Amino acid sequence: MRVFKAVLAIAAALCLAGVAGWHYATDWRPSTGEYPIQGIDVSEETGPVDWLTARARGVDFAYARAIRAGTRRDRLFQSNWAALGEAGIRRGVIHQFSLCRSAEAQADAFITFVPRFLDALPAVVELDFDEGCARRPERAELLGSIQAFLKVVEHHTGSPMLLKISEPFEKQYQVSGAVARPLWATQDFFEPLYLARPWRMWQASTIRRIDGVDRPVHWNVVAP
Structure with a gap:
């Protein structure tokens, strides 16, 4: 009986420690003293x-995703954009680049769905692998497509766009050293080191919870 009670006590302690650790992780953000400008990026998934x-x-x-999978408008983009303006929050647009859509089609979608906003932050092209697209072009072809897209958009x-590049995408295509644009890196909790040049923005958490949003948000900081 004593052994059983001891096991229960240990299990309860571990459970409490796990709950406390998860709460800390979902509440964590980088120091505002080191990174005074912080914000989020959202999409219909948020x-x-x-x-x-x-x-x-x-x-x-805040950055709101406007285009998903290269050519489809995010379902919540318009409402997010309007509400951001009403709330007085600086706002920008994200385009999710697709390896399965041509640069021309993606640029056309951006121009069609995203008017030119004079008060907008620099727009972002998000470079990551998409489960819905199995195509993997050669590096030269990809870099040419990115450059063609950037020229039109x-x-x-x-204004120049930012490149938001995931670590797996960068490892395969080494975009950050080939396309001269400001960089946005992504890595939970630990400052990212995988890009060829210093990052301008860092997505520091994908699990942060804040009041006003039912689901976890992507939390970002600007380099000081």
């Missing part, structure tokens, strides 16, 4: 956001 509450929780800026927006 669900509805109470932007006034999010701003009160330390959201200085940057003419539309009037």
Whole structure:
């Protein structure tokens, strides 16, 4: 009986430690002293956001995904964009690049669905592998497609785009050293080191929970 009670006590302690650790992880963000400008990026996967509450929780800026899988408009883009403006939060647009769509088709989709916003932060092209696209072009072809896309879209927006590059994508294609644009790195909790040049933005958590959003958010910081 004593052994059984001891086992239960240990199990309970481990459970409590796990709950405390998970709470810490979902509440964590980089120090505002080191990174004073912090914000989130959202998509239809995030669900509805109470932007006034999010701003009160330390959201200085937000990026809303506009295009999914290269050519499809994100279902919540328009509502997110309008609500961000009403909340007075600096806002920008993300285009999810697809290896299964041509650069021309993707640029056309961006121009069709994303008007030129004079108050917008620099737009972002997100480079990552998509489960819905198995195609893996050669590096030279991919870099040419990215450059062709940037040429058209940057003419539309009037400013250089940021490249948000995942670590697996960078390892395969080494984009950061070949395309001269500001970089956005992604790695939970630990400062990323996989890019060829210093990053301008860092997605530091994909599991942070904040008031005003029912689901976890992607939490980002700007390099000081």
